[in-house]
Amino acid sequence: xxxxxxxxxxxxxxxxxxxxxxxxxxxxxxxxxxxxxxxxxxxxxxxxxxxxxxxxxxxxxxxxxxxxxxxxxxxxxxxxxxxxxxxxxxxxxxxxxxxxxxxxxxxxxxxxxxxxxxxxxxxxxxxxxxxxxxxxxxxxxxxxxxxxxxxxxxxxxxxxxxxxx
Numbered sequence: 411x412x413x414x415x416x417x418x419x420x421x422x423x424x425x426x427x428x429x430x431x432x433x434x435x436x437x438x439x440x441x442x443x444x445x446x447x448x449x450x451x452x453x454x455x456x457x458x459x460x461x462x463x464x465x466x467x468x469x470x471x472x473x474x475x476x477x478x479x480x481x482x483x484x485x486x487x488x489x490x491x492x493x494x495x496x497x498x499x500x501x502x503x504x505x506x507x508x509x510x511x512x513x514x515x516x517x518x519x520x521x522x523x524x525x526x527x528x529x530x531x532x533x534x535x536x537x538x539x540x541x542x543x544x545x546x547x548x549x550x551x552x553x554x555x556x557x558x559x560x561x562x563x564x565x566x567x568x569x570x571x572x573x574x575x
Contacts, residue, residue: 446489447479454479454496455506463506 441449448465454475456467464472464479475496482492496504508514 443480443483447476447483450479450483450489450492451476453493453506455504457500457504461506 451465451472452463454464456462456464456469456472457475458469458471459467462472464475479492482495483489487495493505502508502510
């Protein structure tokens with residue numbers, strides 16, 4: 411019995427792997443017209459709402475677009491042709507996700523530029539504090555008299571006497 415356990419387990423494992431491969435390789439069923447219409451409506455922006463899809467919105471304009479999507483699909487147009495129809499009619503803003511790669515690249519470039527600008531600013535600030543520290547140390551070694559000019563001392567004295575008078 412023990413001699414048969416290993417070949418049976420290996421055969422069962424191979425059968426399981428074969429079933430998994432078949433399940434993944436099997437083509438998905440073609441979406442129905444209603445599923446295609448729902449997918450297109452989820453990709454289009456409502457003309458009246460802010461950042462809601464046509465599928466989510468309850469406005470008259472969204473209901474009209476949903477009806478029009480169904481009519482275009484029933485007329486035999488493909489989902490990409492229906493999307494192109496709405497882009498031609500309303501412009502690129504009708505799409506919830508932009509098609510231009512520039513829309514995806516610009517935020518990335520802005521973040522990288524901001525990080526570089528911040529790093530440069532911090533680097534310059536560090537250099538300034540390093541060069542300012544020895545000057546402050548020399549001024550402290552010379553005494554407080556060298557830090558404040560005689561003209562500034564005279565001005566402070568004059569202002570104090572004016573307040574006392």
